[in-house]
Amino acid sequence: MSQPTERSPGRPSGRAVPTSADVARLAGVSRATVSYVLNNTSAVRISEPTRQRVREAAEELGYVPHAAARSLRAGHSRMVLIPSSHVPVGPLYSQFFNDFQWALRRLDYTVVQYGSVGLEAEEAARAWAELRPVAVVSLGEVELTGQGVEILKRSGARAVITLGTRRVEGAQALVLEQGRVGEVAAEHLLETGRRRIGVVVPEEPGLAMFSGPRLDGARRAAEGTGATVVPLPLRYEEESAAGLAARWRELGLDGVFAYNDEYAMLLMRALQDAGISVPGETAVVGADDLLLGRLLRPRLSTVRIDMVLGRELAELVDRAVREPDAPSVSRSLLDSRVVRRESS
Amino acid sequence: MSQPTERSPGRPSGRAVPTSADVARLAGVSRATVSYVLNNTSAVRISEPTRQRVREAAEELGYVPHAAARSLRAGHSRMVLIPSSHVPVGPLYSQFFNDFQWALRRLDYTVVQYGSVGLEAEEAARAWAELRPVAVVSLGEVELTGQGVEILKRSGARAVITLGTRRVEGAQALVLEQGRVGEVAAEHLLETGRRRIGVVVPEEPGLAMFSGPRLDGARRAAEGTGATVVPLPLRYEEESAAGLAARWRELGLDGVFAYNDEYAMLLMRALQDAGISVPGETAVVGADDLLLGRLLRPRLSTVRIDMVLGRELAELVDRAVREPDAPSVSRSLLDSRVVRRESS
DNA sequence: ACGTGTCACTGACACGTGTCACCTCCCCGT
């Protein structure tokens, strides 16, 4: 029942996608020549008239090379894979990500975001490895185990870089010192005379990766000063904030670092509605320096986070790809400082 | 100088990435058997002991199949490509996108986001076509021309779907009726007796795609009512808002739809600082129903946008892939309604 | 006439996988 697999030599139109062989046929040259022309191979000399003919044939057929076949033959690709689970992120991160992507493209890499929603860590790593990326940059949204790194490296990845809060076995780690954020916030509150400091810890899942280190940083700042640090679980809802505000007096806090400008705004409103004066009775500090925070009264004090430059990270990826055996640097890539406004 | 290309038969470790041939060798079977076992091919019977041996060998070598080789051989892939230029987006969109991705994975597609920052429309389409995706879903962030659609289809894409504000030649278009957002906002303002209505139009590039239709929608609502609609350019900065507020009285507006809750909050604060009472003198309506809008006083009225379900869109993609010749449906996928609070 | 070189191009192989047709045992019924 199966057709003989002979390829009818002249199949000019049809619905088949054109290959370089089709281009060669149309231009009246060999497939090799087509490859040389379209890739501008410098080591081989092809006459100008022939080049022209090949290019015209390719144009006419709408030929587009097949990336899979190409990287199969080449034995490697220039694909940088970025796992993404897409927690909603702020403009800060978004800006950084754009820069990063742009810089990588400039270095002639192909950036691919590959979502792996709802997969196990190792299972996800295997899925990424199937694509044979030359590098994997995990931006901390997705968990990556030492086992996963091993799978990726064995599949040919020359660089596995994690950009997150904790180190992963075998990978280049760029630690985002989230702790610093909490630390400078707490230091600021201490300097202005506060002694019992609350730290808001969002209950939303997926944020633990950031909130944990920030809390720890605040604790570090308080160490040895005699001040106390109290974690405050909070959901991003008005009722949750109202509930927290209702028992505020019994907590006896005189300062609070609220993880985030959004949580800070939520909490500050709830405090004010409960009759707690800000900053008189309690100082409030957020983070991210959102424009909206400046619209409240009192204006929200905040921690401004200077993110690593996308270009810088792209160059680091490039270096890691070219020298995979280089020592595993692990730098801190955040700089944080307090912007004092009126709420503290 | 080149080594003879013989492959040393026993190369147990080394740094080479293992192929199915290596697995076959280790398990003492043929490559075909390996393929059958690992793919659970039902039409072929392999004894249980052999299956075991193959699986163990694959495990031991850390074998991961090569996606490129696989889809090359298969002649098609199940990759859905989503071009992304990553303008910072709100939680609404983010949630939708997660659902969409999850639903596609459930339908056994591989979702890949491919950024094409700073490429021409046609050039970008060519780059996407190289990956030979089975479907392309443009979420409106990226321009896609009729020419681009042609390139993609010729390269084997069975479905090209645009999800945006305008239709594209040759593609399945799902029009997001951004106009409705402006329309219901304006209708609401008109119902509450406002006659001179401002519509904030962000000056930030990349938002024009949304802001234009919203303005048009507001105009549509005002048509025939005798009310006037005035576009108000605004940058997302305090100074810009202050400038607009300063000349508010001479504009003589009694209502404003501010594109967005964020712009609305910015403008409302500036109006209040300039001594304009809200909603007494001017009513303000935003959009997106952000939690933060509820924290202001007066609480911000807003347009709640019910986005299409991710699952629904995923099923539509699946249908389009299975029946590429189906008629080009083009539905509206937004539902908008006003949530009245205190600012209007 | 002959070796040497250069130019422009082509033939053939390899990359890793899925699958189809075929092959070899071995058992069973007559």
Place this chain on the structure above:
DNA sequence: ACGGGGAGGTGACACGTGTCAGTGACACGT
């Protein structure tokens, strides 16, 4: 003794590309 047939497995091809070695054709110097 022989045909039939199923169970379990293998050999070989094709997918589309990049690249190396080679091949005529022609020019040049002796």
